[in-house]
Amino acid sequence: xxxxxxxxxxxxxxxxxxxxxxxxxxxxxxxxxxxxxxxxxxxxxxxxxxxxxxxxxxxxxxxxxxxxxxxxxxxxxxxxxxxxxxxxxxxxxxxxxxxxxxxxxxxxxxxxxxxxxxxxxxxxxxxxxxxxxxxxxxxxxxxxxxxxxxxxxxxxxxxxxxxxxxxxxxxxxxxxxxxxxxxxxxxxxxxxxxxxxxxxxxxxxxxxxxxxxxxxxxxxxxxxxxxxxxxxxxxxxxxxxx
Amino acid sequence: xxxxxxxxxxxxxxxxxxxxxxxxxxxxxxxxxxxxxxxxxxxxxxxxxxxxxxxxxxxxxxxxxxxxxxxxxxxxxxxxxxxxxxxxxxxxxxxxxxxxxxxxxxxxxxxxxxxxxxxxxxxxxxxxxxxxxxxxxxxxxxxxxxxxxxxxxxxxxxxxxxxxxxxxxxxxxxxxxxxxxxxxxxxxxxxxxxxxxxxxxxxxxxxxxxxxxxxxxxxxxxxxxxxxxxxxxxxxxxxxxxxxxxxxxxxxxxxxxxxxxxxx
Numbered sequence: 001x002x003x004x005x006x007x008x009x010x011x012x013x014x015x016x017x018x019x020x021x022x023x024x025x026x027x028x029x030x031x032x033x034x035x036x037x038x039x040x041x042x043x044x045x046x047x048x049x050x051x052x053x054x055x056x057x058x059x060x061x062x063x064x065x066x067x068x069x070x071x072x073x074x075x076x077x078x079x080x081x082x083x084x085x086x087x088x089x090x091x092x093x094x095x096x097x098x099x100x101x102x103x104x105x106x107x108x109x110x111x112x113x114x115x116x117x118x119x120x121x122x123x124x125x126x127x128x129x130x131x132x133x134x135x136x137x138x139x140x141x142x143x144x145x146x147x148x149x150x151x152x153x154x155x156x157x158x159x160x161x162x163x164x165x166x167x168x169x170x171x172x173x174x175x176x177x178x179x180x181x182x183x184x185x186x187x188x189x190x191x192x193x194x195x196x197x198x199x200x201x202x203x204x205x206x207x208x209x210x211x212x213x214x215x216x217x218x219x220x221x222x223x224x225x226x227x228x229x230x231x232x233x234x235x236x237x238x239x240x241x242x
Numbered sequence: 243x244x245x246x247x248x249x250x251x252x253x254x255x256x257x258x259x260x261x262x263x264x265x266x267x268x269x270x271x272x273x274x275x276x277x278x279x280x281x282x283x284x285x286x287x288x289x290x291x292x293x294x295x296x297x298x299x300x301x302x303x304x305x306x307x308x309x310x311x312x313x314x315x316x317x318x319x320x321x322x323x324x325x326x327x328x329x330x331x332x333x334x335x336x337x338x339x340x341x342x343x344x345x346x347x348x349x350x351x352x353x354x355x356x357x358x359x360x361x362x363x364x365x366x367x368x369x370x371x372x373x374x375x376x377x378x379x380x381x382x383x384x385x386x387x388x389x390x391x392x393x394x395x396x397x398x399x400x401x402x403x404x405x406x407x408x409x410x411x412x413x414x415x416x417x418x419x420x421x422x423x424x425x426x427x428x429x430x431x432x433x434x435x436x437x438x439x440x441x442x443x444x445x446x447x448x449x450x451x452x453x454x455x456x457x458x459x460x461x462x463x464x465x466x467x468x469x470x471x472x473x474x475x476x477x478x479x480x481x482x483x484x485x486x487x488x489x490x491x492x493x494x495x496x497x498x499x500x501x502x503x504x505x506x
Contacts, residue, residue, distance in 0.1 A: 079396070087408055088408065090409055091408055139408075
């Protein structure tokens with residue numbers, strides 16, 4: 001069951017993103033590359049059904065699981081890492097029932113899988129940034145969807161967490177899942193199977209080694225792109241708004 | 243039972259205080275976690291004009307107060323949705339308007355015999371059986387919502403942007419919580435008055451929030467603290483011949499300040 005997006009345009013009062021089209025087979029990691037405000041999160045909202053489609057079609061094998069950026073969560077909230085992972089079972093738990101024992105066991109196993117089995121009772125806000133990111137990934141895994149959307153999962157995480165997260169991506173690909181990973185890091189995008197370049201509209205789509213040309217990166221990032229000496233490598237410079 | 247609670251009116255006040263403590267435990271915790279404290283204060287104040295017109299109109303004060311509170315909540319929601327006024331500004335604007343309308347109605351239109359002081363600050367010792375039944379019903383409703391929507395409130399509060407992607411019915415959960423808070427504020431009016439609703443529904447939860455490690459401990463701790471503060475405030479009010487609402491509010495503020503100082 002593949003992920004198919006055809007001529008997608010979406011937005012509430014105007015088209016925020018337009019001309020998005022790609023086809024991802026099971027067992028694919030696809031980078032969603034673009035600058036801040038380029039439409040990465042907006043594309044995810046469209047795939048989640050939270051953004052009105054003004055044109056085009058989206059075909060998904062199931063409701064995707066979504067991993068937000070950790071700064072979207074409330075660090076002061078009195079919840080443990082296990083509490084957060086269990087939220088992944090809320091969608092299939094009737095309102096009047098407790099979360100099933102099988103889901104509780106699965107939540108603990110998922111925490112083990114991301115290397116945080118010994119942090120289950122730790123308050124979410126007391127974990128490091130990388131550990132919090134892994135907890136949110138564990139929550140998405142408990143949703144057990146064949147499609148996972150990850151919004152900047154490697155931004156600001158420590159090296160150990162980044163290594164573990166990227167290894168986990170490989171395992172999930174081997175399980176036949178489709179991962180769409182939003183990033184502004186060109187070098188990360190080069191390591192995965194496909195890349196979608198966005199800047200309000202789709203600039204390019206395809207295998208990274210064929211797609212990430214200087215021309216495509218220039219059109220994706222505009223003035224935020226720095227081409228390194230030799231012309232073979234380019235990095236995107238993020239201008240954060242304050 | 244100490245002497246002050248020998249009389250029927252004080253026994254009714256005691257039961258009301260304990261029922262309100264239960265409401266504080268269930269809903270006060272969510273009010274604090276979801277940052278609805280100003281909304282709760284606004285709902286209590288907005289009910290004031292409804293209370294003023296209840297007597298002359300010959301209807302139950304809870305009914306008119308709830309009507310006024312719902313008009314207020316709808317007005318705030320509409321103003322915020324138009325995006326022409328910020329949410330907190332809309333809350334403040336509607337709050338002042340409700341208070342001003344209530345004062346004008348009380349002093350110039352109905353010359354309300356109830357007394358503005360009592361409407362604004364309540365009277366735990368003037369309660370009737372009907373007030374207790376209404377508070378008990380509100381507590382029952384809040385517990386039913388807690389059982390069915392707790393997970394939705396938790397997911398929405400922890401991660402507002404992702405709750406829907408988890409399969410949570412966000413809009414339904416939010417509206418149910420706001421409605422429950424409005425009802426809780428209205429049934430608390432007779433006891434603590436329009437201006438001191440937060441003394442029961444917010445201050446104990448805000449205090450326990452400083453030390454509680456989980457939502458269940460926050461709820462149980464809030465219910466216990468609200469019960470102790472309310473009963474102690476009631477006893478102080480009886481002994482010192484002061485209003486129970488202000489006594490509970492001062493006590494709650496003092497305990498909050500002490501916990502802040504200890505946990506710094």
